Amino acid sequence: MTLSGARPESVTPRTPAEFVAERKALLARPGLPGPGRRRALADATDDWLREMYAAALPGAQEGVALAAVGGHGRGSLSPASDLDLVLLHDGARGPEEVARVAEALWYPIWDSGLRLDYSVRTPGEARKVASQDLSVLLGLLDLRVVAGSEALGAKLRSAVLDDWRSSARGRLGELLESCRERWRRAGEVAFLLEPELKEGRGGLRDVVALRAVAASWVADRPHGDLDGAAERLLDVRDALHLSSGRALDKLLLQEQDAVAAALGIADADSVLRVVADAARTIAYAGDTTWRRVEQLLAPRRRSPLFTARRPPRPRILAPGLAEHEGELVLGRDGVLDTDPVLPLRAAAVAAQAGLPLSPGTAERLAASSPRMPEPWPQEARDALVTFLGAGAGTVRVWEALDQAGVIEALLPEWALVRNRPQRTPVHRWTVDRHSVETCVQAASLTRRVTRPDLLLVAALLHDIGKGKRRGDHAREGAVLAGPVLARLGFAPADAQVVVTLVREHLLLVDTATRRDIDDPATAVRVADAVGSVEVLDLLATLTEADALAAGPAAWSDWRAGLVAELTRRVRAHLRGEPPPPATPLTPEQLALVDQGDLAVAVRPEGGGWAVTVVAPDRRGLLSTVAGVLALHRLSVRSAALRTERGIAVDTWSVTAEFGDPPVLEALRDDIDRALDRRLDVAALLERREASRPPARGPKVPASVEVVEGASESATVLEVRASDRLGLLHRLGRALAYAGIDVRSARVATLGAEAVDVFYVVDGDGSPLVAERAREVSRILRDVAS
Structure with missing residues (x-):
């Protein structure tokens, strides 16, 4: 059987130069969107490969096939992608003839300047290599015959898939560990200023791995728009290839403006937001899928002989909420269409129990929960505070609700900061994730303050002003926070405290590191801004939580000591006490002073x-x-x-x-x-x-x-x-x-x-x-x- 659509054997193959010229014209064609361009590029490449194949192996083509694997196998080629090709043969032809055909195919590709990853194998050899090398296996799962015997390719594809399904329970752990090692090297795509679009967590390789899991039948296809997220990442990578002229997978800072222009979007920050949104969708799909895989692969306790095994019963955690297979789900008495507080109550219960929220449950909560009345009832505020104060469990539950759209339904202002990058060296998260991480840090410090609820809400809102992209983000955030707090139903006096915390959340650390703490005027200025000891204590705690959430560069013993000393002096002023004496020198410093001469x-x-x-x-x-x-x-x-x-x-x-x-x-x-x-x-x-190279940039x-x-x-x-x-x-x-x-x-x-x-x-x-x-x-x- 020969591949349908192949060109007639009499057609002379285009030269490498001719194909490169046609390829450049295709890439420069206006109005061709990313997926369409990738498909058109794959089709054009297939046509050229068929021409060369027909010239190299005229006449009968049984027992030989040229197949594409990986992205090309899926019919999608980026501008600078490798060509991943396999020349399959059934062993009936002599090695000299197979080598001649391979050379007739590979040399023109090399002459064209395209990068080529190739192999020449029988189906049996391909299966053996795939049994030992996961990367080869993942590529063969997407095998597609370009020219030659479709039957030979279909036989190999079916055999590899059967091998994968029969061995998946033993190899999925290996695949997961390879993913984790890759994530350790490349980091998280969503939160890096120079994300690795392919190798990082939430990147394109994760999509391939998740498709392999689905193909194994061990776990279902992930929830969410996985394919759409992958296409968005591919669009960004295509723009990176075209604008840089190189086969880059890392979105370097110096390339981001050009990528934005190629995509027709506003600026480099907008590019990073597109990348973060897609990567978080992929990473969330991965979390839920791998969690399910690990559950299925975990050793199970054997039931007594001849005893029927019953499915586990959901464990009731709260009215309408239960634990099932390690996730929080809606119980039988959970009323979706009449209970607007249910999403927050479910989030609080899940976070406190350390359980992930089932993706299906998150989607049901988003689709069926009625709109929250305004102002919020006390039960809703209590559930929100409990959720924010649950510690580390808050993060993944928040992500589940965020992916389902629940967060923006409850807090529309969240859209302003969602996936917004922070171009400062101290921050390791986007603005929205940093705000949630600040809540996690604040939750461990709530015993220091008299109003933990106000601390946690301030932690959530402290950077909301960064979504405005103009002026002082702390003051912009205070303007935004006022209406939010009114909608949440906080009493005016409590709302004013939170507004003050948002407006002044940088006051202590900026003052401590940029002003002389021993100067009495310093404490007076801070005291005038905070107004009371209660607000000062809340602000000091928020300052620490904010810095700890930012990253290790934002909080050191030295900085913590300065903030603590400044807080001590401001507290004394607010209480009407005399100013404390100057910050005492450490014993080490005093010993050096006593030497009376130069000491280091x-x-x-x-x-x-x-x-x-x-x-x-x-x-x-x-x-x-x-x-x-x-x-x-x-x-x-x-x-x-x-x-x-x-x-x-x-x-x-x-x-x-x-x-x-x-x-x-x-x-x-x-x-x-x-x-x-x-x-x-x-x-x-x-x-x-003078010996250093001149600084680049304006x-x-x-x-x-x-x-x-x-x-x-x-x-x-x-x-x-x-x-x-x-x-x-x-x-x-x-x-x-x-x-x-x-x-x-x-x-x-x-x-x-x-x-x-x-x-x-x-x-x-x-x-x-x-x-x-x-x-x-x-x-x-x-x-x-």
Whole structure:
């Protein structure tokens, strides 16, 4: 049997150059959507392969077939996809003839520049390889004959499928472990700023694996629009191939704007939202499918001999809700069409029990639950708070409801932040997932506050303003939160507390890391913003939960200590107590101060190192130490500078460029030589910077703000600039040359941006007058730009 639709044998195959030209024209054809283009590309490639096959093997074609596997086998080719081909033969032809046919097929493909993954096998050989190699097996499940004997291909496809079904219970565990290893390497597609579209969790390989599970008959086809999600990821990958001209599977940052233009959507963030939405659909389908597989493959307790095995009875957990086969489902008395609170009650019960919500149950809740009355009844608010406070169990139940559309039905504002990326180095989640993770962290801290319910709702809403994409997201979020809280039925006073928490959720951490905590004006400003001790305690707890949910870079012992000390001082002010004494030095710092001379200490801290430098206070000390740290290839993440009994105590949080710990003796020696002018730090830094390649991308000018009212005893200057080698050294040197003393400083590096805050005084120890402050600001701006 020969393949129907094959070209006549008399047709001369197109040359590689001719096929490449036709292929380019097809890819440039306007108005051809992604799936249509992939199908057209596969069809055009099939036609060319048939021409070459007919020329290589004219006449009878029994016992030989050219087959496509993988994506090509499914009739879908991306612009830069490999051609995965198998030349099948039944062994009746001699090896020389088979090799001649293979060469006649493979060489023109290589000459065309297309990447080729090929094999030449008998059906028996193919089955043997598939029994040992899962990747080969998965490809053969999609085998499609392009030219030659359809019967030979159908026989192999049927045999491989039979082999897979008969061995699936033994091999599905192997497939799952291979997926997990791939996820560990590539990460989660939905939450990465540079997602790996193929290999990551929720990527295209997961779709292939889930199709294989369905083909095994061990588990049903997953719920949800799996095929639609796969097509959306393929559309993005096609645009990536076309815009970059390369066979990329990782959506690199520098390619995202071009991909957006190729897809005809707004911007790079919109591309990432499309990717996140599709990947979460795929990952959720995978979670439910693999959970079912593991249940079916788990060893079961044998029943006594001759005893009929009864199906397990659902375990009632709450009215209308039961556990069945490890999932929460609706019980017989669950009334969908008259109980608007049922989705929240089901979510709370499932999360507290640590159970996933059955996908079918989530879909029924979305389809049949009546609209929630406004304002919400007390039962609904209680169920929401219980759900948010359930801890780690909240995440997957929230995802089930989100995939089914229940979340947006209850909270329409959620659409603003759903799948929205966060382009900051400290965040590991999209805005919506980060908000849920903040609830998880807050749930473990609720015993610190008098109103856990307000804490949890504030955790859910704290970043809702990021959906507006303009202005201060905290203030935008406060504007959005007010109507939401009214709709949820919170009393006006409680709603105002949550609005304040949303508006000020960055206040403590920003103030602690960018202002002098020992300055009394700092505590006064924070106290005026929060208004009461109760709100302060809620805000401190929300701050910690927010930072812990963001990622390990957002919360360190140093940062936690600063926030705790600031909170202590603000609490004292709110209670009318006298200001606490200045933050005491640690015993280690006191020991260094007692030495009375230059002393340096290094200790590990939060993935980096804390470097403490103690020396007699002098103008230019900040610049000198910062420069030496830069020479030692130590990047400053943050710094706190203070003076005690005329001795400067500077604590620097640093990371090493190549991961090596700072060498204490070398650091102390170089600081000592620099202070004695035996080491020209500035010249060495300039020489090193000149040897580096120039920075890519547009140059963003620095900004310098005189922060009014931040201190009564000093002028506060906040510098924001692109971080670069020796920046802090240059700023400190400029201040010293201008005759300005740095009384204290807070230094932070946030990804590629440096935020350096200096508390400065003039030579006589007084704050700068307005004109002098403007002059110094101009100097710093010029130095930092």
